[in-house]
Amino acid sequence: MTERKHIVDALIAPNLDRGLIYTKKCGWVDLGHANPAKGASVLWEEIKNEKGKPSAKAGYYRISYSQKMGTKHIKIGIVKTYDLKKGMKLEQKKSVALSIFLDVSKDFETMQGNWFWGIFTDSSFSAEDLVSNLIGFYRAVEPQKQFIQICEPVSKKEALHIWDTYGAVGSNKNYRTTPYIYPIGESKNYGPMSSSLPPLLNTIQPAKQGILFYEVK
């Protein structure tokens, strides 16, 4: 979850890895969550190149993926371990990577909103979290595509207007990877509407756990 002062202009948004923008197609996007560096990119590189540790099961390798909050010295978060089948096709690897990424993202957001951490932060499932994470994943897997521009960011002035009219991003909870879209430059006769992401952000379908991969508990 971010604050009003973090809103940045659309012109510089594609080059930033922090700040908040509003987009016509993807709603609010937190550029920190949408930044693939050292998160989604590391996961994708591990799976693409099968870099994990040996698994106890023949024909599989093991990886761990985590998401955390806190500081360098005090970290709280979710760490999950999976066994993945060796020799998957590239498209299968993308599906498996997305499934793992979303699985850990959702568990992390759930942890943030549980009875204990919910006392200290209301960041859990903030409207832009999962959508921004998904954009970050696509940026990691297909870095040649301009996903921020595909989302059509609006000017800072328009983004501030939406914030002031409809409230802070954290006030709306979103448990899915479909964005909330607000009317721009129109009379305020309807509120946020759940919408589909642009087709290019819907080309990878998360794989189901089974032969290709499964969580190690």
Add this chain to the structure above:
Amino acid sequence: MKSNKQVMKKLIVSIFLFFITTIIALAYLLSIIVSESVSYEKGSLEYYLLTTEIIKELPFTELEDANYFYSTADGNKPVENVVEFSTTKPISALSEYLIANKFKLLADGSYENGSQIIYIEYSENEKKQIKITVLEYLN
């Protein structure tokens, strides 16, 4: 001479007060650690708890009057430490400090060392306004 009952009562009250104080301190600690927006000054409790070492050891005396900002890591989003201050010292002092601390200059003018990426923004006036942002990934 106090009776055993009085001593025991005092002990229970002391333990209770210690327990309550510890709970409040822990609650405050956790609330700032997971906060997405904390502003503070040098020397404060937040400064010692939240500021990354690379900022604490910056070679600028003007840091006494600097503004500090912290935002927690949030899933795949990194921890953000920001310091803003003004100085007449050349900006090269900052580059030299980062290089000496094993940071590598990246193509876009930022610096990287392991899980940390540092961005530097500054005005070109004689008394420069410098903003240093440190992003640290926890994965």
